[in-house]
Amino acid sequence: RQQSGTTLVCRNIVLDTSSEKAILNVANPPSYTPSPLIQSTTPTEGDTFMYNYIISADPQPDSYIWRRNGQIISNSSRITVTANSITINNVNRSDSGVYTIFSSNVVGNGSAYFT
Numbered sequence: 001r002q003q004s005g006t007t008l009v010c011r012n013i014v015l016d017t018s019s020e021k022a023i024l025n026v027a028n029p030p031s032y033t034p035s036p037l038i039q040s041t042t043p044t045e046g047d048t049f050m051y052n053y054i055i056s057a058d059p060q061p062d063s064y065i066w067r068r069n070g071q072i073i074s075n076s077s078r079i080t081v082t083a084n085s086i087t088i089n090n091v092n093r094s095d096s097g098v099y100t101i102f103s104s105n106v107v108g109n110g111s112a113y114f115t
Contacts, residue, residue: 030103032053
């Protein structure tokens with residue numbers, strides 16, 4: 001039974017029997033939804049800025065890459081990236097740009113961006 005209320009019934013038509021239970025796991029590639037806690041993508045210079053996403057994927061992403069204006073972002077003394085968030089300490093004008101998260105699992109790829 002899925003959250004939408006759909007029920008899947010499996011039958012063996014050769015033997016005309018049914019089993020006690022069957023579990024069907026449907027895998028899906030990563031997709032991102034901005035966290036409802038996000039207030040603004042326009043921080044004040046010197047502030048700490050954080051942007052979070054809610055990830056929907058099955059299985060969870062096995063790799064991710066953050067980019068700013070196409071350039072890969074790595075963890076540093078000011079910037080921390082995870083599979084679903086980025087935090088920039090002491091934000092300044094040079095941090096402006098288009099930020100993109102790319103991730104993948106065995107099913108496919110997903111991405112999201114903010115400016």
